[in-house]
Amino acid sequence: TTGYAFAEAEPRWQRAWAEAHLFDVPDVPAPGTPTYYVLEMFPYPSGQLHMGHVRNYTLGDVVARYKRARGFSVLHPMGWDAFGLPAENAARERGVHPAEWTFANIATMRATLQRLGFSLNWDREFATCEPRYYGLQQALFLDMLAAGLAERREAYVNWDPVDHTVLANEQVIDGRGWRSGAPVEKKKLSQWFLRITDAAESLLSGIDTLTRWPERVRTMQARWIGRSEGAKVQFALADGSDARIEVFTTRPDTLFGMSFLAIAPEHPIAARVAASDAKAAAFIAECAALGTSEAAIEQAEKRGYDTGLRVAHPFIEGATYPVWIANFVLMEYGTGAIFGCPCGDQRDLDFARKYGLDVPVVVLPPGEDASSFGVGDTAYDGDGTLIRSGFLDGMDFATGRRAAIERLESIGAGEGVVNWRLRDWGVSRQRYWGCPIPIIHCAACGPVPVPHEQLPVELPADVRFDLPGNPLDHHPSWKHVACPACGAAAVRETDTFDTFVDSSWYFARFASPHAPTPTDPDAARAWLPVDQYVGGIEHAILHLLYARFFTRAMHRTGHVSVDEPFAGLFTQGMIHHETYRDASGWVAPDEIVRTAGGATRRDSGAPVEIGRVEKMSKSKRNTIAPAPIIERFGADTARLFVLSDSPPERDLEWTEAGVTGAARFGQRLWRLVGRIAEEAKAGDTQAAEVPESYGEAADTLMRATHRTIAALTEALETFTFNVGVARLYEFANALAEAERAEPTPDLVWARREAARTLCLLIAPMMPHLAEEMLSRLEPGGALAASRAWPEADPGWLAARSVKLAVQVMGKLRGTIEVAPDASEADVLALAEAEPNVARLIEGRRVVKRIYVPNRIVNLVVAG
Ligand code: ANZ
Numbered sequence: 001t002t003g004y005a006f007a008e009a010e011p012r013w014q015r016a017w018a019e020a021h022l023f024d025v026p027d028v029p030a031p032g033t034p035t036y037y038v039l040e041m042f043p044y045p046s047g048q049l050h051m052g053h054v055r056n057y058t059l060g061d062v063v064a065r066y067k068r069a070r071g072f073s074v075l076h077p078m079g080w081d082a083f084g085l086p087a088e089n090a091a092r093e094r095g096v097h098p099a100e101w102t103f104a105n106i107a108t109m110r111a112t113l114q115r116l117g118f119s120l121n122w123d124r125e126f127a128t129c130e131p132r133y134y135g136l137q138q139a140l141f142l143d144m145l146a147a148g149l150a151e152r153r154e155a156y157v158n159w160d161p162v163d164h165t166v167l168a169n170e171q172v173i174d175g176r177g178w179r180s181g182a183p184v185e186k187k188k189l190s191q192w193f194l195r196i197t198d199a200a201e202s203l204l205s206g207i208d209t210l211t212r213w214p215e216r217v218r219t220m221q222a223r224w225i226g227r228s229e230g231a232k233v234q235f236a237l238a239d240g241s242d243a244r245i246e247v248f249t250t251r252p253d254t255l256f257g258m259s260f261l262a263i264a265p266e267h268p269i270a271a272r273v274a275a276s277d278a279k280a281a282a283f284i285a286e287c288a289a290l291g292t293s294e295a296a297i298e299q300a301e302k303r304g305y306d307t308g309l310r311v312a313h314p315f316i317e318g319a320t321y322p323v324w325i326a327n328f329v330l331m332e333y334g335t336g337a338i339f340g341c342p343c344g345d346q347r348d349l350d351f352a353r354k355y356g357l358d359v360p361v362v363v364l365p366p367g368e369d370a371s372s373f374g375v376g377d378t379a380y381d382g383d384g385t386l387i388r389s390g391f392l393d394g395m396d397f398a399t400g401r402r403a404a405i406e407r408l409e410s411i412g413a414g415e416g417v418v419n420w421r422l423r424d425w426g427v428s429r430q431r432y433w434g435c436p437i438p439i440i441h442c443a444a445c446g447p448v449p450v451p452h453e454q455l456p457v458e459l460p461a462d463v464r465f466d467l468p469g470n471p472l473d474h475h476p477s478w479k480h481v482a483c484p485a486c487g488a489a490a491v492r493e494t495d496t497f498d499t500f501v502d503s504s505w506y507f508a509r510f511a512s513p514h515a516p517t518p519t520d521p522d523a524a525r526a527w528l529p530v531d532q533y534v535g536g537i538e539h540a541i542l543h544l545l546y547a548r549f550f551t552r553a554m555h556r557t558g559h560v561s562v563d564e565p566f567a568g569l570f571t572q573g574m575i576h577h578e579t580y581r582d583a584s585g586w587v588a589p590d591e592i593v594r595t596a597g598g599a600t601r602r603d604s605g606a607p608v609e610i611g612r613v614e615k616m617s618k619s620k621r622n623t624i625a626p627a628p629i630i631e632r633f634g635a636d637t638a639r640l641f642v643l644s645d646s647p648p649e650r651d652l653e654w655t656e657a658g659v660t661g662a663a664r665f666g667q668r669l670w671r672l673v674g675r676i677a678e679e680a681k682a683g684d685t686q687a688a689e690v691p692e693s694y695g696e697a698a699d700t701l702m703r704a705t706h707r708t709i710a711a712l713t714e715a716l717e718t719f720t721f722n723v724g725v726a727r728l729y730e731f732a733n734a735l736a737e738a739e740r741a742e743p744t745p746d747l748v749w750a751r752r753e754a755a756r757t758l759c760l761l762i763a764p765m766m767p768h769l770a771e772e773m774l775s776r777l778e779p780g781g782a783l784a785a786s787r788a789w790p791e792a793d794p795g796w797l798a799a800r801s802v803k804l805a806v807q808v809m810g811k812l813r814g815t816i817e818v819a820p821d822a823s824e825a826d827v828l829a830l831a832e833a834e835p836n837v838a839r840l841i842e843g844r845r846v847v848k849r850i851y852v853p854n855r856i857v858n859l860v861v862a863g
Pocket residue numbers: 228248249250251254328329330331332333334335336337338339340341343344345381419421
């Protein structure tokens with residue numbers, strides 16, 4: 001046999017699905033329609049689909065196809081997160097326009113997605129770089145601005161003085177711009193902010209409602225929002241002026257352990273000192289070179305500069321402490337100033353040890369003795385008993401904190417506050433390939449929103465990438481416009497939005513992608529929230545948080561009617577592969593040949609070292625491109641493999657053996673079902689009727705069929721798709737087993753029933769093969785993709801037993817129930833123990849025992 005010709009069959013079935021419009025749904029479904037919205041994180045069109053995408057979209061497609069079979073109207077759209085820096089880099093490096101680069105990549109990746117046979121609503125496709133999408137995003141922004149959810153203010157950014165651009169924290173490497181290599185400066189710029197901090201409380205409490213999200217993601221979100229309870233404390237400068245420095249602390253209970261006060265390099269007092277102290281100014285400049293990222297600051301060595309100023313303690317009469325400028329104090333957190341308590345905080349301790357500052361010990365860990373306990377190089381940040389702390393002596397952390405706050409409030413030196421780690425979201429980027437911020441700056445009127453009827457503000461196509469800075473800025477005419485308010489000459493905002501804005505509402509747009517407004521509220525009401533979102537854990541924080549914020553903002557401005565965008569979230573694991581290297585560096589999988597003991601280069605035969613199994617990445621050259629795999633093995637094989645070897649949330653190792661195994665399984669199913677189809681054709685009439693009773697082989701197969709339905713239903717409901725695949729392998733074995741028995745009409749019927757069921761059960765995973773097999777079984781029948789999910793009959797799931805007649809000397813004396821595979825000895829023992837039988841044979845010798853399996857036991861007794 002030639003086997004299953006997937007290359008011909010797969011596109012044929014894709015056409016059949018498209019022609020039947022199986023995956024189309026209306027924006028506003030008829031009332032009462034059960035709806036289900038499945039969404040995978042939409043791809044960035046980087047060039048080629050990678051295996052991570054294949055896994056992501058296959059997981060989502062299994063859910064979508066399964067839910068459709070369960071009777072839901074399923075929204076399963078696809079689009080492109082199409083703005084971003086790589087397109088601009090391509091323009092600079094290769095002279096290709098970002099739009100051209102992006103749309104060419106989209107075409108390539110769309111072709112691969114379509115080749116994989118996903119059940120997508122392609123008529124809803126859009127790219128975020130299309131004016132019809134980003135123009136509506138501009139409208140959303142203006143609504144948010146009117147609602148007080150957006151504002152313009154100054155903020156520190158990482159500034160690359162050579163490229164004349166703002167850098168994201170990730171683009172600052174060791175204090176230098178990632179492209180220019182120039183030392184980065186901290187620079188204050190006017191920026192647009194979305195006021196996500198206004199929603200901090202709601203974003204935090206909303207996490208409790210996200211019961212179908214991974215616990216890990218919920219924790220990460222909560223940490224990122226970072227609610228901390230503490231106090232603001234004012235320290236009076238001991239220079240006779242009435243100036244004060246305010247600090248934020250979560251540990252006001254440790255105020256007696258103070259050793260110094262430290263301020264951020266950008267703190268106004270630091271600037272005041274630097275005005276007359278050149279050394280202070282130099283230190284501040286050094287700190288600025290570190291960049292603004294928390295991680296960079298966290299890792300850097302703790303350094304400081306003693307300003308010579310001193311502050312008074314709020315509780316200790318007459319005591320004063322030095323004021324330092326310290327590189328580990330962030331201007332953007334709390335108040336930009338701290339009181340240093342070395343015994344309770346490791347950074348403070350490192351700092352105190354380095355500069356020879358006092359280390360007063362005020363917290364006694366449980367079980368320690370006050371006279372002997374000391375602090376070496378490790379601070380103690382746990383709970384304990386306060387000592388050497390005046391009125392706080394003897395108290396624990398919570399009591400001490402309450403008492404300290406009460407005292408601070410009564411003497412007017414501070415108050416209890418809640419502080420959030422979450423910062424407002426700065427959305428301004430000095431880039432071309434993004435959504436223009438729809439604002440016009442007028443000398444007389446200030447920033448003026450672009451009137452709605454002038455939206456979209458479209459990107460000009462004719463821009464130059466050979467000059468440093470933002471191409472929008474040096475475009476000769478684009479930015480020069482009349483002020484919409486007063487008509488005077490004005491300039492457009494040339495900043496564009498952070499691309500995270502684009503992905504913060506695309507899921508809502510998919511519900512009504514052709515509406516003239518950002519959403520059609522009825523469509524949004526029908527489809528939102530997304531029932532099942534599937535994507536990578538790398539988006540656990542920012543993307544998901546921004547989308548949650550945007551949904552709240554869109555609710556407030558009347559665009560949607562929910563607060564949470566994603567009711568269910570599934571985060572899939574990564575795909576790994578062996579790595580290979582030789583003297584020249586990393587070697588790609590398709591450049592090697594595996595040998596018995598190792599691997600060699602395909603071209604030269606030279607040995608190659610097999611390295612660790614690691615996450616597929618360009619840098620290690622251990623990626624496998626999906627397109628050639630689909631070409632060689634078919635879409636269904638690729639789909640089955642990414643589903644089969646690991647639980648979806650775990651990492652999956654891509655192996656050649658695994659893929660060929662999946663391919664063999666597909667061929668095996670095709671042959672199995674093919675034989676059944678032939679047999680059914682030959683014996684049409686005898687297999688058409690439901691049998692009145694089933695012989696053993698048929699009974700066994702019927703039970704396997706219904707057990708498999710139950711198991712697959714459970715696996716698909718619980719995202720344990722790999723378990724589902726394992727059950728399908730078992731089911732295939734059961735079908736093969738049934739071929740060995742005598743083909744009685746009941747068995748022929750049961751085999752056909754099993755084969756038909758198999759087609760429906762594998763349809764979410766291997767949809768093309770399912771269609772191909774089902775069409776052989778039932779020529780001219782309905783598409784598998786349009787059929788209902790099979791139901792497991794409880795009757796076939798119950799533990800099986802067989803009734804046996806028990807005769808004594810040929811006369812029926814009782815019946816017993818036994819398992820069909822019970823051993824003869826067990827059956828005979830049960831028969832002799834049957835009460836009526838036992839009474840009759842008592843005291844007599846059983847000379848002969850006749851057992852006809854599934855039928856009868858006859859006992860012959862002597863005397
Ligand atoms: C005194 C103290 C004593 C502190 C002690 C800790 C332990 P979270 O929980 O993250 O809110 N802090 C405050 N503002 C800061 C800033 N701008 N830059 C760097 N550090 C800052 O942490 C709050 C704690 O971090 C505050 O409590 C403060 O140090 C420090 F035994 O104050 B603590």
